[in-house]
Amino acid sequence: MLTAKEALRLLHRGEVSSRELTQEVLKQIERTEPAVHAFLTVVAEQALAEAEQADKHLAQARRDGDEIPPLLGLPVAVKDVLITKGIRTTAGSRILENFVPPFDATSVRRVKEAGAVIVGKTNTDEFAMGSSTENSAFGVTHNPWDLERVPGGSSGGSAAAVAARMVPVALGTDTGGSVRQPAAFCGVTGLKTTYGRISRYGLIAYGSSLDTVGVLSQDAADAALFLNIMAGRDPLDATSVDAPIPPAELRARDDLRGLKIGVPREYFGGGIQPEVESAVRAALEVFADMGAEITEISLPHTEYAVPVYYLIAPAEASANLARFDGIRYGPRVPADSMWDVFRRTRGRLFGAEVKRRIMLGTYALSAGYYDAYYGKAQKVRTLIKRDFETAFEKVDLIAAPVAPSTAFRIGEHTNDPLAMYLEDVFTLPANLAGVPGVSFPVGFDRLGLPIGMQLMGAHFQEHLILEVVHTYQQATDWHRHQPDPLGDDEE
Amino acid sequence: MPLSRADVIHIAELARLELTDEEVARYQEQLSAVLEYFAKLQGVNTEGIPPTASVLPPRTVLREDEPRPGLSREELLANAPDVADNQFRVPPVFGES
Numbered sequence: 018m019l020t021a022k023e024a025l026r027l028l029h030r031g032e033v034s035s036r037e038l039t040q041e042v043l044k045q046i047e048r049t050e051p052a053v054h055a056f057l058t059v060v061a062e063q064a065l066a067e068a069e070q071a072d073k074h075l076a077q078a079r080r081d082g083d084e085i086p087p088l089l090g091l092p093v094a095v096k097d098v099l100i101t102k103g104i105r106t107t108a109g110s111r112i113l114e115n116f117v118p119p120f121d122a123t124s125v126r127r128v129k130e131a132g133a134v135i136v137g138k139t140n141t142d143e144f145a146m147g148s149s150t151e152n153s154a155f156g157v158t159h160n161p162w163d164l165e166r167v168p169g170g171s172s173g174g175s176a177a178a179v180a181a182r183m184v185p186v187a188l189g190t191d192t193g194g195s196v197r198q199p200a201a202f203c204g205v206t207g208l209k210t211t212y213g214r215i216s217r218y219g220l221i222a223y224g225s226s227l228d229t230v231g232v233l234s235q236d237a238a239d240a241a242l243f244l245n246i247m248a249g250r251d252p253l254d255a256t257s258v259d260a261p262i263p264p265a266e267l268r269a270r271d272d273l274r275g276l277k278i279g280v281p282r283e284y285f286g287g288g289i290q291p292e293v294e295s296a297v298r299a300a301l302e303v304f305a306d307m308g309a310e311i312t313e314i315s316l317p318h319t320e321y322a323v324p325v326y327y328l329i330a331p332a333e334a335s336a337n338l339a340r341f342d343g344i345r346y347g348p349r350v351p352a353d354s355m356w357d358v359f360r361r362t363r364g365r366l367f368g369a370e371v372k373r374r375i376m377l378g379t380y381a382l383s384a385g386y387y388d389a390y391y392g393k394a395q396k397v398r399t400l401i402k403r404d405f406e407t408a409f410e411k412v413d414l415i416a417a418p419v420a421p422s423t424a425f426r427i428g429e430h431t432n433d434p435l436a437m438y439l440e441d442v443f444t445l446p447a448n449l450a451g452v453p454g455v456s457f458p459v460g461f462d463r464l465g466l467p468i469g470m471q472l473m474g475a476h477f478q479e480h481l482i483l484e485v486v487h488t489y490q491q492a493t494d495w496h497r498h499q500p501d502p503l504g505d506d507e508e
Numbered sequence: 509m510p511l512s513r514a515d516v517i518h519i520a521e522l523a524r525l526e527l528t529d530e531e532v533a534r535y536q537e538q539l540s541a542v543l544e545y546f547a548k549l550q551g552v553n554t555e556g557i558p559p560t561a562s563v564l565p566p567r568t569v570l571r572e573d574e575p576r577p578g579l580s581r582e583e584l585l586a587n588a589p590d591v592a593d594n595q596f597r598v599p600p601v602f603g604e605s
Contacts, residue, residue, distance in 0.1 A: 119583035212563050226562055255569040256562070324546040335523060342524070344596055346587035355601045356524070364526030372525055376516070376535055377542065379523040393549050395559030400552070402560055435542050451563030476563075 018045065018182030021091055021239040028075060028090045035068035035075065035090030035134060042092040042136055046183045052502050053159050055168075055178040057097050058105050059137035064092065067134045074132070087246060087265065089132030094187040096175050097138040098145050099125050099230070100219045104135065108221045109143040109153040109171075112347045112366040122219025123254065124188060124230045124247045131246045139187055140174030143368045144338065145195055145223045147171050148440050149430070152370040157427055160202060161500040162466055166424040169199030175233045176203035181502055186234045186243060192224045193326050194419070194444025196231035197456035201419035201469020204458045206486065206496060208232045208240040211476050212451035213258035215244075216251030222337040224330035225256075227448045236496050237455065237486040241267045244479055263480035267487040274308035276485065278472075279412030283319035284443055290422040296460030296468040297418050303489060304416075314412060316404040321397050322445040327438050328394035329449075331378030338375055341367070373434060398449050405450040409475040414482060416472055418443055419456045423466035443471070453479045457486050458495040467498070510540040 019027070027033040043061050050056060071090035078085045100106045100118035107113045121129065129135065142152035150158040150173030158173045160166040161181040168177040172189030176199035179187050189196040191209040200207025208231050215230040222228060232243040245265035251257045280301065285294055305311050343349035343362030350361040367375070381390035408415060420443060430437045447454045454473040461467055474482045490496050511519075516536045520527045527535070581594055590597040 116587050119579050119586065252571060256564060258564065318552075321549060321552060324549045327542070328546065328549075339524075343589060344598055345584075347589065349589035351599075353599060355599050357526075358599055359524040360526040363524055364520075367525070369531075372527070372531070373535060373538065375523050375525065376519050377539060380511075380515075380519050380539070380543075383519065383522060389550070390546070392559060393552075393554065395561060396554035396557045397549055397552050398560040399557050400554070402563060434538050435545055438542070449560075449563075 018185060020235045021185040021242060024185055025088065025091055029085055031075070031079060035071040036065060038090065039064050039068035039092045039134055039136065042184055046136070049181045049183055049502055052164055053161055053177050053181050054156055055139055055158050055174040055181065055183060056094070056137045057107055057109070057140050057155055057174070060104055060135065064134050064136045068092070071132060071134060086130070086132035087242070088128060091133050092136045092184055093128060093133045094137050094139050094175060094178050094184040095125055095135055096172050096187065096189045097141050098190055098221045099188055100221065101125055101135060101138065104138060106138060106221070107155070108145070109141040109155060110366070110368065110371070111154045112341045112362070114348060116346050120219065123216035123251045125219065127247050128188070128243070136184060139172070139178055142171035142173070143371050144221065144334070145171040145190055145192055146334070146370050146374055148194065148198055148437060149425070150174060151427065151431055152368055154368055159427070159502070160424045161502040162204065163424065163464070164502060166426055166466070167202065169202030169420070169424060171195040172231070172233060173199045176200050176205055176207065179203070179205045179233045179235060180500055182499060186232060186239050189231045189233050190220055191229050191231045191448065192227045193330060193448050194441050196233060197419050197444050197454055197469070197471055198441070200233055200456040201467065202424040204467030204469075204498060204500070206234050206236050206240055206458070207456040208244060208479065208483070209447060209454045210244065210248070210479060211453045213256050214260070214453070214477065214479065215247045216254040216257045218251055218253040224333040225337060226333060227330055229448070236490050237457065237483045238267050240455065241265060241480070241483045241487075244483070260477050267484050269491040270484065270488045272308040273304060273485065273488060276309040276414070277412040278304055278309050278311050279314035279408055279415045280311060281314050281316040281319065281408070281415060281417060283316055284417040288421050289418060290462065292462040293418050293420070293422060293468050297416070297470045300459040300470050300489070301416060303492060307488065307492070312412060314408050314415070316408060316446065318397065318400045318404050319442070319446055322401060322449060323438055323442055325394045325397045325401060325449060326441070326445040327377065328381045328390050329398065331374040332381045332391050333378070335375045335378030335382065338371070370434070401446055402450045405446070405452055414472045414474050414485060416470065419469040419471045420444070423462045423464070423468055447473050452476055453482060455482045455486050457490070458498070460495060461498070511536055511543065
């Protein structure tokens with residue numbers, strides 16, 4: 018599979034048509050999907066029709082010398098928590114099993130207006146609550162590197178679809194690591210944007226002070242292209258920010274002299290898989306060899322990120338998910354009174370983890386416990402945010418592992434929610450502070466599973482991070498390794 | 509602080525979630541374990557520390573109050589499980605609950 022930029026170059030030159038490209042994508046989905054299950058919905062006919070339209074548009078633009086929209090004819094996949102006009106959007110939940118949105122999320126609209134062809138919707142933990150896609154109501158996604166293992170989550174379908182080269186790029190969302198961790202587990206590049214960078218309009222809300230739209234791609238160059246298209250103020254999301262839009266093109270630097278990378282000591286040691294640490298250290302050596310200055314720093318409140326996040330996000334979720342009540346959309350479980358309709362529809366159609374988080378959040382907000390839980394968590398969130406502000410006075414970027422281990426086995430953590438939450442310890446702080454981060458492949462463990470590393474930057478520093486990752490990806494080829502989920506390459 | 513069975517039933521009622529007895533027992537155990545771990549927050553000194561509700565600098569967002577087209581009634585009702593006379597139909601609101 019080509020990268021998005023490679024595919025677009027061929028499309029613009031007329032060396033491949035959007036129809037051919039889309040057919041190739043659909044063929045790859047058809048072949049790989051039974052083993053991987055990255056998609057909840059594939060819209061083959063619609064995609065082919067749109068591809069044909071794109072081909073006409075391309076031919077006309079070439080003939081008339083018109084400007085070609087930047088993604089014209091490119092097939093992409095979209096995580097199923099971003100709503101898509103006329104394409105079923107479930108959020109991985111039975112409570113939205115048949116929901117067909119009447120409008121597009123702003124991120125989706127911008128990608129469509131740039132000419133992209135949506136081929137389908139990717140699997141996700143229900144309402145993006147999870148780190149493995151095991152919480153999807155419609156079955157787990159299998160990691161293309163080892164089908165017995167999870168792809169990470171919650172954007173596990175998007176990460177697996179890109180890793181298995183079903184699509185060049187897929188949109189994801191990151192509330193507590195949901196782009197970066199699956200990118201690490203699947204060996205792809207994952208961009209988590211600054212809070213407010215990309216409109217959240219049409220992102221089915223989970224934790225509104227934490228939710229961000231992101232990109233899963235084969236490399237940093239493609240992430241930059243999509244960031245450029247989706248970023249920017251949107252009147253429909255009051256928290257979206259009118260900051261300068263980062264350019265679509267990345268420049269590979271000759272060296273990284275003058276760049277200061279901080280390595281937080283709290284992210285290493287206890288509990289981290291030794292191969293993950295050594296791969297991250299090896300990547301830091303590459304950055305050092307390019308001239309970057311690597312210094313140890315401290316983010317002293319890191320250990321509180323799990324309790325802070327798992328109070329704030331569920332509290333926000335308990336309010337956001339109040340709208341799912343069996344009245345305006347989704348199936349209804351019938352009952353004699355409206356109150357019983359609410360209780361039964363929600364009780365029976367939400368999955369176990371979603372109910373767990375609604376309960377946790379409701380408790381944290383309830384009378385008598387608000388100050389001790391939610392209020393306290395918001396104050397400690399300030400301390401975590403200040404940790405980052407202090408660090409960015411001294412360094413340009415912060416380097417860290419993405420997850421304590423490589424992809425775990427399906428079922429390994431499902432009976433112990435606390436253990437699952439603790440897996441998120443390295444990704445949660447960026448969301449609590451609102452800073453951007455990029456996860457990218459830096460090696461493999463002895464089982465052949467990909468290892469990811471993340472670079473985080475100050476607010477709105479996506480372009481710097483991506484440029485540094487791009488420079489690394491010019492010098493290394495970890496991001497070019499591909500899994501073989503069907504075993505075709507053996508023998 | 510471990511949650512009692514009554515606590516769990518009360519929270520579920522606040523959240524409008526019908527739970528089975530088995531779910532009540534499971535959530536009692538799991539949420540108690542989670543909250544016990546979260547008690548470590550109580551040890552953090554937050555005296556004089558303001559809460560963070562948003563990571564962005566506070567600002568007022570205003571727009572012109574101009575009418576613009578919205579979704580049609582048909583579009584809004586299209587996903588509803590029960591519709592009558594171009595409206596959402598719901599079971600009785602008053603009465604037994």
